[in-house]
Amino acid sequence: MSDATTIDIVAQLRHLSAEGSRAERRLAEIVLADIEYASKASIADLALRAGVSEPTVTRFCRSLACEGMRDFKFRLAQILAIGGLYLFPEPLEREEREARIVNSVYGGAVAALDRVRDSLDMPKINDAAEQMIAARQIMVYGSGGVSSMGAVELQNRLFRFGLSITAHTDGQLQRMTAAVSDRNTAVIAISSSGNAMSIVEATRIARQYGARTIAITDPVSALAREAELILPFTIPADNKVFKPTSGRYSLLMILDVLATVTAEMMGPGVLEGLRRIRTSLSALNMSEPGRPIGD
Incomplete structure (x- = not known):
């Protein structure tokens, strides 16, 4: 055949x-x-x-x-x-299309956030934050649409706290950077399926060299078996094929909770970096106090 x-x-x-x-x-x-x-x-x-x-x-x-x-x-x-x-997608309902689309996206996002809120294991979040703070370098790996977005987003959240973090979405770079990791490295591997082989293999390599390995993934997956600390993340099936997956909101909430816990653990020292960023952006007419920093 x-x-x-x-x-x-x-x-x-x-x-x-x-x-x-x-x-x-x-x-x-x-x-x-x-x-x-x-x-x-x-x-x-x-x-x-x-x-x-x-x-x-x-x-x-x-x-x-x-x-x-x-x-x-x-x-x-x-x-x-x-x-x-x-x-064979479900027929589109033409009546009140705008309201239906808004409600569909909103409902999916709320449901995704509710799932995360009800399942977050805060002791594990705290453990992950402690490991990142203690690391000399943090490497975050993502593969695919949602996971790659999450890797870059986590880098964007944590560099402002003065942490040395780099996101890699290329499979070969993931392997290469994993190969030069050591006990002072923390690896954050993101994969909703847990079966992205470049990330699974990079996590295995990094752990071999003593890196601390944290996976944001399906707890029953190949990646979960390789990492030491698991933060559960799955994207449930969705038959609304015209709408982007609501799983993105689940991942963003996990990352925001992780970033917030990390900042609070580090304490007031993180504010100096944020102050410097705010000051540097003032030259771009972005100095309004209520504006998000660099977003």
């Missing part, structure tokens, strides 16, 4: 429905109109519905880099399992 992950069969079907031969166009249109049916139909049924011969169906499957009808059906089933939501 061919590797179903190497070729986007849906894109190929759409191409054949527009550019293929008459038989290919008819078969592609039938499959795209009801992928679930096509994933279960026999070669005889599909040929009958399309008005073509069974050998034509076999040639059609092979033109899609499938070994035959069985392989073709297997790959369609995988498409449904992996990306069905994006092929």
Whole structure:
């Protein structure tokens, strides 16, 4: 059986429905109109519905880099399992669209924040803050959209306290910087799935050299098994495919709580750095007392 992950069969079907031969166009249109049916139909049924011969169906499957009808059906089933939501999204409600969108985003954000509030383990947050404060250097790793954003955001929060922190979202840099870590290094690894291999491997390497390893991740994951301290973070399934994931708010709340605890542990000394930043920004007409510092 061919590797179903190497070729986007849906894109190929759409191409054949527009550019293929008459038989290919008819078969592609039938499959795209009801992928679930096509994933279960026999070669005889599909040929009958399309008005073509069974050998034509076999040639059609092979033109899609499938070994035959069985392989073709297997790959369609995988498409449904992996990306069905994006092929058949829930119909959009046109009435009161603006209010619906606002309420959907707002409701998702509030639900995400509530989940974090109810699940935060403050002793572990305190432990993570203590380890970062004690470290000579902090490296924060993220991979993918939300996790990469979180890595850069944590760097943005903590450098202002005078902590030496660098965010890395490139897999090779994660491995290289992990390889030069030591007992004076704290590594913060962020991954909602916990299966981003560059981060899993970098965390393992850093721990090998004595670094303190903290993971913000799914507690039942490969990354959680590599890190010493786990701050639970998962993004639940969401079938609203047109809306960005609300998981971003969960991660931001964890990071803000962690940054606030870190600042309070460090005490009034952090205010000098904030004062300097405020002063330096005054040259950019950004000296209003209520304006966020550098945001």
